[in-house]
Amino acid sequence: VTEPADRAPIAARRKRVLAVASGGGHWGQMMLIRPLLDGYQTLFITTIPGLAEESGIKGARLVPDCNKDRPLAVISCILALVRQVVSLRPDVILSTGAAPGILAIGIGRLLGARTIWVDSLANAERLSLSGRIAKRLSHDCLTQWEHLSGGSVQYHGRLL
């Protein structure tokens, strides 16, 4: 008895992961997670030209950086992210921050992806603003500081 052709590949195919991180420390932390992501079909998105190539990653996509004080940049970032999410149709969206990451997670929720937020090591005293949004918005919200966990904020270790 053989499996129907359209059923078997679902379990067999590698998960598609969209990994979103702004330039700087957010990207640095994503690169520490990278060995894990290389086991999946992963597309990286960042905000600084040349950054992914410097890490030996080909085919990464760029989106405009933004933050809550720059509403026009937020809009163009959202449009760029929607394009990427629609074309990749990821199973999982993972972000280490910052604003473009939380926007990607919001878009992912609308389009049915599983979403994982890893709050930056930089936030040792309080979750970042994006992290506080992720607490409500993302399927999983992880802090890297145990004393900040509780409720929907999980602690499962840290990158440093």
Place this chain on the structure above:
Amino acid sequence: MIFVTVGAQLPFDRLVEAVDRIAPRIKHGIFAQIGKGARKPSHIEFAEVMAPADFGARMQRADVIIGHCGIGTILQAGQLGKPLIVMPRRAALQEHRNDHQVATAKALKAVPGVFVAFDDAELGTLLDDPAILRPFERSAKSPEFDRLMGALRDKIDRA
């Protein structure tokens, strides 16, 4: 060669000016990445922004790295095994939105090879005696790191 970086996001004039003032009295050459719109130093070489490849090459060649207390800077210095001096940005001086870098700096004081200078004077003391600067090597395989990777793998596999 000492390499100074203020990170990709914001200038940090207080750090660059401190290094600029100290530069004439120490032997090392200094190159600083100072950020867009920063005040220009007069005693050291500098660039406002650097392409990631140039930035990486400068980091590689540095004997000592001086930076703001940003996680990107810390991770890169740790990967290269270089001594790292950090100065945290302070919200009261409009150097960042909040004092998270001060918190990071306090947490890092215990880490071998990371040296924290909260001000000009502390930076001067560290640079006057480079013999005390040991390399900072980030341990790639801590139990906490493995635990986080395992948790992320489980979450992705379950999706």
